[in-house]
Amino acid sequence: MSDRTKVTFATPGSVIFGVKPIADSLMKVVQRYNIDFKPFYAPIKIDGANKRVTFKHIGPKENLCVVNDDGTPDISGAPDEITMNYDMLHLAPPQAAPKFIRESELVNAAGWLDVNINTLQHVKYPNIFGLGDVAALPTAKTGAAIRKQVPVLIANILHLIKNNTLDKKIYEGYSSCPLVTGYGKMILAEFNYKNEFTLIQNSNKCWF
Numbered sequence: 313m314s315d316r317t318k319v320t321f322a323t324p325g326s327v328i329f330g331v332k333p334i335a336d337s338l339m340k341v342v343q344r345y346n347i348d349f350k351p352f353y354a355p356i357k358i359d360g361a362n363k364r365v366t367f368k369h370i371g372p373k374e375n376l377c378v379v380n381d382d383g384t385p386d387i388s389g390a391p392d393e394i395t396m397n398y399d400m401l402h403l404a405p406p407q408a409a410p411k412f413i414r415e416s417e418l419v420n421a422a423g424w425l426d427v428n429i430n431t432l433q434h435v436k437y438p439n440i441f442g443l444g445d446v447a448a449l450p451t452a453k454t455g456a457a458i459r460k461q462v463p464v465l466i467a468n469i470l471h472l473i474k475n476n477t478l479d480k481k482i483y484e485g486y487s488s489c490p491l492v493t494g495y496g497k498m499i500l501a502e503f504n505y506k507n508e509f510t511l512i513q514n515s516n517k518c519w520f
């Protein structure tokens with residue numbers, strides 16, 4: 313339907329994806345579909361009745377830019393606010409831990425369960441461990457990530473019970489996002505805390 317539609321991808325972030333090889337591939341997809349990519353733009357107002365959405369530029373002024381169709385930045389002066397009509401609007405709502413966790417003593421300043429990012433042990437209470445979406449782990453919150461967190465958490469709890477110390481296993485931030493890019497096409501974006509593009513060897517199982 314690309315001849316009859318106009319697609320805009322606006323993000324408050326500076327890039328389409330935090331892992332460079334994946335971002336490079338996604339920018340090719342953006343060009344292929346003629347998508348208008350707008351970094352540094354956050355949604356601030358939705359007029360549902362009239363189907364209009366307003367985005368505000370939230371980056372530093374010197375970064376005011378739009379990206380041309382060929383992927384090069386155009387710094388000739390993008391507007392501070394953009395209001396556009398839409399037929400379909402897809403937004404990712406802000407994420408938060410459940411209220412009873414957020415209001416407990418277990419969280420960091422941002423409201424997530426305050427665990428060590430490698431051992432998954434709580435930073436204040438050694439008999440508490442955490443994983444999954446609720447945990448303050450600086451990686452994408454996915455089921456794929458949990459799959460790699462579980463063995464570490466289990467090993468550490470068992471080791472703690474038996475020897476009063478933690479196991480040597482650590483979680484390095486693995487997560488993965490299946491990014492559908494067309495009919496029969498997908499980028500399996502796998503990465504870790506260092507935003508390195510990782511690949512599970514002998515991975516013939518599907519977990520999403």
Ligand SMILES: Cc1cc2nc3c(=O)[nH]c(=O)nc-3n(C[C@H](O)[C@H](O)[C@H](O)COP(=O)(O)OP(=O)(O)OC[C@H]3O[C@@H](n4cnc5c(N)ncnc54)[C@H](O)[C@@H]3O)c2cc1C
Binds near residue numbers: 443
């Ligand atoms: C649209 C969408 C698509 C996704 N696609 C993928 C994908 O393709 N691949 C992938 O790997 N991941 C994907 N994810 C992410 C994945 O679903 C989550 O990372 C995962 O489900 C988190 O598991 P969790 O057990 O940590 O939290 P949750 O699944 O959120 O489980 C928490 C549970 O706690 C319960 N709860 C909350 N408060 C209380 C309370 N007071 N008392 C008792 N219970 C309570 C909730 O009801 C819930 O059942 C997707 C997520 C979404 C929303």
